[in-house]
Amino acid sequence: MTDNPLQPSNTVKINFMFSPHKDMLGHTLANADSEHKAEHSILSAGTEVTFLDTGIIKFEPNTAATQSLVISCAIHGNETAPIEIVNQIINDLLAEEQKCGQRVLFIFGNPWAMNAAERFVDINMNRLFCGHWQTQDLSLKEVKRAAKLEAYVANFFAEEPVTVTERLHYDCHTAIRDSTRTRFAVYPFVAERKLPNSEKDFLAHAQINTLLLQQKPANTFSSFSSIKQNAQSFTLELGKVQPFGSNNLADFNGIDKALRKRIAGETLPSSVQGAVEGFEVCHEIERTSVDWQFFIDDSATNFSAYPEGFMVWQDGDKSYQVENAEEYIVFPNPNVPIGQRAGLMLKKDNNL
Numbered sequence: 001m002t003d004n005p006l007q008p009s010n011t012v013k014i015n016f017m018f019s020p021h022k023d024m025l026g027h028t029l030a031n032a033d034s035e036h037k038a039e040h041s042i043l044s045a046g047t048e049v050t051f052l053d054t055g056i057i058k059f060e061p062n063t064a065a066t067q068s069l070v071i072s073c074a075i076h077g078n079e080t081a082p083i084e085i086v087n088q089i090i091n092d093l094l095a096e097e098q099k100c101g102q103r104v105l106f107i108f109g110n111p112w113a114m115n116a117a118e119r120f121v122d123i124n125m126n127r128l129f130c131g132h133w134q135t136q137d138l139s140l141k142e143v144k145r146a147a148k149l150e151a152y153v154a155n156f157f158a159e160e161p162v163t164v165t166e167r168l169h170y171d172c173h174t175a176i177r178d179s180t181r182t183r184f185a186v187y188p189f190v191a192e193r194k195l196p197n198s199e200k201d202f203l204a205h206a207q208i209n210t211l212l213l214q215q216k217p218a219n220t221f222s223s224f225s226s227i228k229q230n231a232q233s234f235t236l237e238l239g240k241v242q243p244f245g246s247n248n249l250a251d252f253n254g255i256d257k258a259l260r261k262r263i264a265g266e267t268l269p270s271s272v273q274g275a276v277e278g279f280e281v282c283h284e285i286e287r288t289s290v291d292w293q294f295f296i297d298d299s300a301t302n303f304s305a306y307p308e309g310f311m312v313w314q315d316g317d318k319s320y321q322v323e324n325a326e327e328y329i330v331f332p333n334p335n336v337p338i339g340q341r342a343g344l345m346l347k348k349d350n351n352l
């Protein structure tokens with residue numbers, strides 16, 4: 001990225017919707033705590049743009065859309081590459097340099113954590129969905145924001161015209177650790193779900209060649225949209241966490257192109273057999289108490305492999321040892337609060 005979003009430069013065109021800020025990113029950083037009154041505008045091609053709230057903007061074409069797309073990022077504030085990519089797509093839509101052929105709701109999830117350059121400020125927002133926010137301290141900003149995000153997404157889907165036959169949600173993240181598989185998607189658990197070929201094609205086009213299939217319902221944003229809103233949803237892990245301005249955006253060309261084609265309403269080319277490999281969650285690791293011990297090395301990358309019998313964690317007389325010939329770890333994080341997910345163990349799933 002050439003400009004630092006924290007210091008809008010005078011040489012950069014100010015986008016009319018976000019004035020006096022350069023763009024949605026600049027506006028979101030500057031207005032984390034402001035109440036925003038919805039603003040409405042119509043582009044020359046007839047696309048309706050509604051700037052709903054800080055970090056939330058909706059585009060609706062004046063042609064018959066067949067898909068409602070939710071594209072979110074910054075549910076974790078320090079995962080900056082997807083924010084930079086999505087910000088540029090919004091700029092191009094407003095400048096009418098990107099075709100809008102489908103309904104799209106863009107979300108920058110956590111403005112406070114974006115400003116703090118942290119994963120979260122008070123509480124991990126990606127454990128608050130599916131109504132879980134109701135069980136938390138309702139005075140916390142992230143708790144209130146999760147409630148609002150659910151409402152914006154529910155309203156967006158509820159307002160869709162009859163021409164829409166598909167609901168999609170791509171929740172864009174980057175991971176804390178390096179990964180043996182550079183990009184991967186998490187497919188939330190919904191009973192009897194089946195990955196549609198069109199979504200396999202999307203993942204392959206985005207250079208996301210690994211799909212991790214959850215085996216039980218979760219409280220993540222993508223779980224909310226799939227379980228409660230009947231969308232095809234994914235958490236997309238697109239690379240590694242870096243500060244604003246430090247991302248090599250060329251590494252994100254795949255997702256940039258795939259999102260732009262979806263927004264334009266183009267059909268993506270069919271992927272070849274085996275373009276996306278599946279992994280199934282076989283054990284969810286939970287940090288169970290202060291005495292809980294974790295035996296995964298701090299330097300282990302996502303998708304590191306462990307042989308049968310390897311001790312992953314132990315807490316008193318409870319433990320988990322690898323049960324399959326080989327299992328792989330993702331999201332190992334021993335520093336989560338007690339009761340939260342500290343990683344996932346996976347086994348290969350050859351049925352995708």
Ligand SMILES: O=C(O)CCC(=O)N[C@@H](CCC(=O)O)C(=O)O
Pocket residue numbers: 076126173174175176177186218220222235330331332333
């Ligand atoms: O790298 C890590 O440890 C975490 C990266 C991240 O934020 N992952 C998401 C995955 C959500 C899902 O399971 O769908 C998260 O932990 O919230």
Ligand SMILES: [Zn+2]
Pocket residue numbers: 075076079173174
């Ligand atoms: Zn994340």
